[in-house]
Amino acid sequence: MSTVGSVAFADPALLDAFIEAATGEYAACTPQEPPRCWALLLGSVEDGVAHVHRVRFARNVRDDSPVALDEFAENIVPCFGAAYANTRRGYWCDSTDLLAATREAESAGLELLGSVHLHPDWHRIGPPHERGLRISQHPTPMDAYLFRNTGWPVNIICYLSELDDRLHHTMAAWSSPAYDEPGASPAQLTIHMAVRV
Template sequence: MSANVVLMDPAALADFLADAVREYKACTPELPPRSWAVLLGRFTDDAMQVERVGFATNIRETDDSVLQEFNATIIPRFGACYANGRRGYWCEPRELLRITTEAEAQGLEVLGSIHLHPDWHRIGPPHERGLRVSQEPTPMDRHLFQGSGWPLNMILYLERREGGLYHSLGAWAPPSDAEPDAACRALTIRLRTPEAGLG
């Protein structure tokens, strides 16, 4: 039975949120923010419990096979914007193996990944201001989610409003192999509630 619920203490994403905010504040219209991490945790009877994140090196701009994949498949299918090496994330395989091995030694599993979507319609280049993203997957996200096969794919949407930064989260199961262009199935996120001081 596939899990439809994600259980999480908000503190489990603290390191990722800090990285996403750093990226967001440093970005320019030519250099989009990018933040990506592996989600580590446990499967329970009917849920996935996220306990922490793991970071790995991005080889999107440096590995020849990744560059070839983007040139041959990604850019023709999803658009010229992906020619910008700052678009997309490709985890270094040896580091993913290290993260997986260390997690298993601690009784944890790789559940999936999380990445950042910014309010690009406000901060992107003028010719891309019509592109509105959110915590929902883009066609490119659906492609990558299906390729990874991970059961949990989270997107943190970050936007500036009223002088402050705000975020929302989405959690998604990948499209099925039978229907690769189908929508991702939304998963329910349940955040741990502090009980101290509650009646």
């Protein structure tokens, strides 16, 4: 996998479907059922710049995959807290969808660059006992763990928050920390968006 220093979207509209889906999830969530939205990024890397050409949604099997349930029970909940026992928290990509996206990328001369996922302003809308947890477009310790395990060079977080009675989004992109450096943090990448005309 190539080293990446920044991420470019030649067409910012590529993220419109993701933002629309994330907004729908946000509107339908409850303090007991956090919103979740996740998609794969397909593209290419040239001179340290990841160019995103496609965004592909994939099914979430976090609730019913034995592999996902075991991973959360054995590793994630003990490391990152009981909140992750809630099967509405976290995303586990269906392996057949992941394979289909990888094949789609390869047939188009692209590669699987990474993913984009939603963070809500949980400190405002979550259950009272979790409102001290400040979430933003920055990775949580759980995100860093998952980024490290996928090894994908591009990991985008879309933060949705309510401000002045309107929903706003903020995006940030992060590299995957090296797998052999357990304490390393993801490094922030610069996002370039072409101007819509």
